[in-house]
Amino acid sequence: MTRRVPATATLQDVAARAGVHRTTVSLALRDHPRIPAETRARVKAIAERLGYKTNPLVAALMQTRRLGRAVKDVTLAYVTNYPTRYGWKPIHHDRPDFFPGAVSRARELGYHVEDFWLAEPGMTSERFCDILAARGIHGLIIGRLPPGQSSLALDWSRFSCVSLGMTLRSPVLHHVTENHFDTVWQGMQRCLDRGYRRVGFVFSEANDSPRVGDRWLGAFLRQQLNFLAKHRLAPCPAVPAGEAEFARWFERSQPDALIATHARPVLGWLKKLGVAVPRDVGLIDLEDHPALDCAGMRYDPATIGALAVEMLIGLMHRNEKGVPDTNQHEVLLTGEWRDGATLPPRK
Numbered sequence: 001m002t003r004r005v006p007a008t009a010t011l012q013d014v015a016a017r018a019g020v021h022r023t024t025v026s027l028a029l030r031d032h033p034r035i036p037a038e039t040r041a042r043v044k045a046i047a048e049r050l051g052y053k054t055n056p057l058v059a060a061l062m063q064t065r066r067l068g069r070a071v072k073d074v075t076l077a078y079v080t081n082y083p084t085r086y087g088w089k090p091i092h093h094d095r096p097d098f099f100p101g102a103v104s105r106a107r108e109l110g111y112h113v114e115d116f117w118l119a120e121p122g123m124t125s126e127r128f129c130d131i132l133a134a135r136g137i138h139g140l141i142i143g144r145l146p147p148g149q150s151s152l153a154l155d156w157s158r159f160s161c162v163s164l165g166m167t168l169r170s171p172v173l174h175h176v177t178e179n180h181f182d183t184v185w186q187g188m189q190r191c192l193d194r195g196y197r198r199v200g201f202v203f204s205e206a207n208d209s210p211r212v213g214d215r216w217l218g219a220f221l222r223q224q225l226n227f228l229a230k231h232r233l234a235p236c237p238a239v240p241a242g243e244a245e246f247a248r249w250f251e252r253s254q255p256d257a258l259i260a261t262h263a264r265p266v267l268g269w270l271k272k273l274g275v276a277v278p279r280d281v282g283l284i285d286l287e288d289h290p291a292l293d294c295a296g297m298r299y300d301p302a303t304i305g306a307l308a309v310e311m312l313i314g315l316m317h318r319n320e321k322g323v324p325d326t327n328q329h330e331v332l333l334t335g336e337w338r339d340g341a342t343l344p345p346r347k
Contacts, residue, residue: 009050018046030133074111076139076312077132078102081118082146094289095144098164101302102141105309113141113309118152129155138321139312142168147208157322160315162308166209171323174315176308179332180215183297184259186337187284188223190295191257195346196282197227200255201235202246205262213239213261216286220259243269250275256346257282263294263342283342295343297335307331 015022020043028035028043035043078099080088090097099115106113118128132140142152142163151170163175184201191199201220207213217235224232233253238245240261246269260266263285270277277283285294311331315321 009047009052011052013050014043014047014052017050018043031130032134074139074316075135075137076102076106076111076113076141076309077137078113078115078141078143079118079152080115080143081149081152083119085117085120087146088143094287096288096299096301096304098143098301098305098308101300101305102309103305104302105306109309109313111309111313115143125153126155129158133158139316141308141312142173145208147206150209160312160319160321161323162312162315164304164308166211169209169211172328174311174324174329176304176311176331176333178299178304179334180212181219182332182334183286184216184219185223186297186335187259187286187295188220188226190337190343191259191282191284192223192226194282194343196257196343197231198233198253198255199224199227199257199259200233200250200253201259202241202249202261202266203236203239204241204246204260204265206240207261216259216261243272247273255281257284257343259284259286261286263287263289263292267292278342278344282344282346285340285342293341295340296338298338299333299335304333307333 011022011025015025018025020028020039024035024039025043025047028040029047031040082088082092084092086092089099099113103113116128116132117123118125120128132138138159140154140159140161142161144165145152145167150167152168156171156173161173163173165177166175168175188199199220201217203213220235233255236246236249238249241249243265246266250270250273258266258281260283263283266283267277270281275281283294285292285296288296288298311329
């Protein structure tokens with residue numbers, strides 16, 4: 001007689017099928033060295049065949065029992081992969097810091113966020129996953145990757161996962177990011193409303209995520225249709241542009257406003273050309289550099305970190321793990337327009 005596979009397999013179902021105690025199953029699924037490797041492999045195979053998945057919230061409860069003290073918070077891992085331990089923190093770059101917002105929101109919901117460095121000396125992908133599993137950590141927030149990196153290789157099937165931003169291109173996980181298309185869309189509309197008619201676009205520094213650049217550029221090109229044909233400008237062709245390429249394009253195009261991915265280098269190039277901002281040309285900065293007092297969209301990185309935590313907890317409650325086959329969820333945060341000295345109404 002064929003044994004019926006339960007609709008929703010439990011730990012006891014796996015134990016009964018394997019002919020071992022539930023404790024043995026629990027330890028085997030956590031790769032505990034007390035259980036022989038052969039037994040671990042057999043139990044895992046049975047669990048997979050039955051469709052059993054560890055619920056991270058139940059795992060936290062079991063950890064409380066094992067330790068004999070209350071585990072008040074389920075730990076979520078904030079995974080980074082910069083060349084140095086804390087290279088992802090703002091003191092080392094000018095990118096937004098999502099970590100404090102994630103920590104704060106997790107605390108409000110009864111969770112704890114801890115940062116983990118994937119590039120730890122001697123660390124391997126397999127060892128990293130085993131360490132997290134041994135600590136009962138089943139939820140990952142993948143932080144922004146450093147320039148030049150676009151992929152990570154982990155055993156994603158063991159975790160619920162959410163990534164921040166769009167630097168991780170392989171695999172494509174559920175993620176939270178800024179609404180980059182809307183950023184340039186609103187910027188172009190502000191230019192039009194304030195009397196600017198020849199608006200140019202320049203990639204003034206290397207972009208760590210081509211998909212972000214595509215969304216910026218797509219909004220720019222679509223909004224050009226709202227301008228008279230004689231006023232439409234092609235974007236600066238060099239990606240990223242250098243001083244010489246920018247100067248040639250600027251002299252040829254004669255824009256009266258610029259949308260720049262990074263304002264700082266553009267301000268320097270314009271100064272060398274004898275062009276004053278905003279007297280001669282308006283400027284919108286797509287990156288948030290408050291010290292420059294540029295017009296542009298502002299995003300609260302704390303909100304993005306908080307949204308990632310909320311999405312991850314939802315996945316964990318539904319016990320959804322691994323790389324989604326289809327319907328990757330993308331949460332877009334729309335920014336807030338802030339006026340700066342660089343885009344006054346044009347007389």
